[in-house]
Amino acid sequence: MKRPVPRDEDLFALLDRLDAHGPTVVSSVRQPAALKEALKVAVGLGLDANANDATVQALRDRLEAFAQRRALDAHYAAHPEVRPSLVELAQAAAELDGDPLAIEPALIHRAATEIVAFRPRATADDVLVYAAGLRSQANA
Amino acid sequence: MTTPPATIVLDNEAIQALADVHHRKHRRALSFIEVANQRSGRRREPVAIVVPVAMRVETGWDRTAPSAAALNRISRARDIVLGARAADRAAQLRQNAGVSVVDATVAQVAEASARPIAILTSDSKDMHRLAALIEGDTRVIHL
Numbered sequence: 001m002k003r004p005v006p007r008d009e010d011l012f013a014l015l016d017r018l019d020a021h022g023p024t025v026v027s028s029v030r031q032p033a034a035l036k037e038a039l040k041v042a043v044g045l046g047l048d049a050n051a052n053d054a055t056v057q058a059l060r061d062r063l064e065a066f067a068q069r070r071a072l073d074a075h076y077a078a079h080p081e082v083r084p085s086l087v088e089l090a091q092a093a094a095e096l097d098g099d100p101l102a103i104e105p106a107l108i109h110r111a112a113t114e115i116v117a118f119r120p121r122a123t124a125d126d127v128l129v130y131a132a133g134l135r136s137q138a139n140a
Numbered sequence: 141m142t143t144p145p146a147t148i149v150l151d152n153e154a155i156q157a158l159a160d161v162h163h164r165k166h167r168r169a170l171s172f173i174e175v176a177n178q179r180s181g182r183r184r185e186p187v188a189i190v191v192p193v194a195m196r197v198e199t200g201w202d203r204t205a206p207s208a209a210a211l212n213r214i215s216r217a218r219d220i221v222l223g224a225r226a227a228d229r230a231a232q233l234r235q236n237a238g239v240s241v242v243d244a245t246v247a248q249v250a251e252a253s254a255r256p257i258a259i260l261t262s263d264s265k266d267m268h269r270l271a272a273l274i275e276g277d278t279r280v281i282h283l
Contacts (some may be wrong), residue, residue, distance in 0.1 A: 012213055016203075064216055065180040071213035072170075072177060079161050084171040089178075092171035095281045096258050097142040123182075124175050 008074070011067050018060065087112040090127035099128060107131050144184070145279065146254035148176060150191045150217055151246055151261035153283050155199045159211040165262075165283050172260055172281070173214060190253060191217040192245040220249045237269045247271070250278050 039051050048054035076083040084092070087109050094102035101108060111131035115122045157169035176187040191201070196219065203212055222230065226248050234244035243263065247270035250257045256277035261267045264282040271278040
């Protein structure tokens with residue numbers, strides 16, 4: 001029988017149905033032995049209550065981030081004019097982080113403009129590192 | 141040294157802005173969601189985006205409504221319910237800060253969430269007053 005084509009709708013519907021008290025299934029996963037041991041140690045150090053919770057949470061976080069990425073890309077495809085620029089992303093990142101650069105939008109703008117010349121796929125975090133470098137240079 | 145937030149709390153206008161592609165702050169609100177997503181997808185600690193259920197009521201965010209589909213998907217915001225103990229704390233915060241019921245629940249959710257916290261709001265005056273009443277690193281971001 002032919003497998004159905006995966007759809008975004010199904011992914012979102014399943015994630016929205018996730019509930020800590022919902023039905024569960026047991027499944028086995030082939031994983032590197034060292035990873036399993038590292039997980040045991042991390043749980044012992046307080047990462048999570050047990051290895052199962054840690055695994056489920058990590059998988060859930062990854063799926064949520066992936067689903068949100070799909071949603072954002074679909075949103076930008078439908079409305080290209082709302083896609084934030086690198087400058088806007090760097091400004092948002094600075095504000096989220098409580099970074100003093102947040103009150104220096106001109107410096108963020110300059111950093112974003114300069115960095116793409118040699119790193120076309122620069123991220124907001126790359127811009128903030130670069131902007132911090134510019135500021136240090138100016139203060140030296 | 142700065143630290144990325146572990147939690148982003150959506151206040152009224154953040155929700156309104158994300159919900160409406162024609163809202164004048166839609167793009168700015170999206171910037172914060174985009175940064176959170178990029179960071180969560182890059183082997184960093186995931187950033188939780190949360191919304192107090194009272195705020196959903198105030199903004200008319202019915203997750204089952206077809207019109208809310210895009211907001212549900214792009215925000216991936218998790219509902220934070222108001223239990224009895226949380227209601228007591230929100231009542232205390234409301235009384236001490238002289239703010240609305242819903243704003244008090246935003247502060248209560250911020251207080252109970254993983255730190256650091258960022259609150260996306262257009263009501264930064266009230267939120268700063270509330271942030272001063274709760275412990276931990278709480279950043280009020282004016283949308």
